[in-house]
């Protein structure tokens with residue numbers, strides 16, 4: 001009985017925290033999320049085409065946190081980290097309440113938005129697998145899927161003005 005009560009209490013707590021979570025308004029516009037998260041991390045992945053991932057994350061000279069902590073994560077782990085960041089960013093593209101830079105809502109309810117986001121999720125998942133396998137040919141090839149996922153959505157929702165409209 002005691003165990004049951006505790007389980008029930010935990011269940012209620014879980015529901016309460018789940019109910020509170022979505023009330024936090026996103027702080028970044030869609031463009032800001034792209035510039036802050038998708039852009040830098042996808043560039044790391046695209047580098048696999050032209051540079052050997054074993055050389056990624058070298059120690060940099062100089063002061064400041066970026067230089068001081070450079071060289072801690074190196075090699076294929078840098079690729080893994082970027083693939084994970086990109087994969088997790090897919091959730092951020094579905095968050096309700098975010099706006100585009102022009103003030104229009106992110107078109108999360110359009111039929112093709114979620115499939116575009118899903119393509120990004122799948123491509124970044126495939127990148128993660130290739131990085132974990134340290135397979136440069138496969139990783140290089142998979143960057144095309146990542147670029148394609150960015151491009152397909154941009155063709156429809158970014159590059160045809162006004163942005164973020166069907």
Ligand code: HEC
Nearest residue numbers: 030031034038039042100101116117120150153157158163
């Ligand atoms: C599901 C749709 C979608 C996907 C997937 C997507 N984007 Fe975007 N992206 C947009 C939209 C829409 C905008 C315009 C946002 C705005 O105006 O606020 C944008 C804007 C951007 C910008 C900002 C451009 C500027 O004005 O400075 C960058 C950079 C960017 N995306 C990079 C990427 C990269 C890199 C990827 C893939 C790894 C990607 N995006 C995937 C929809 C998408």
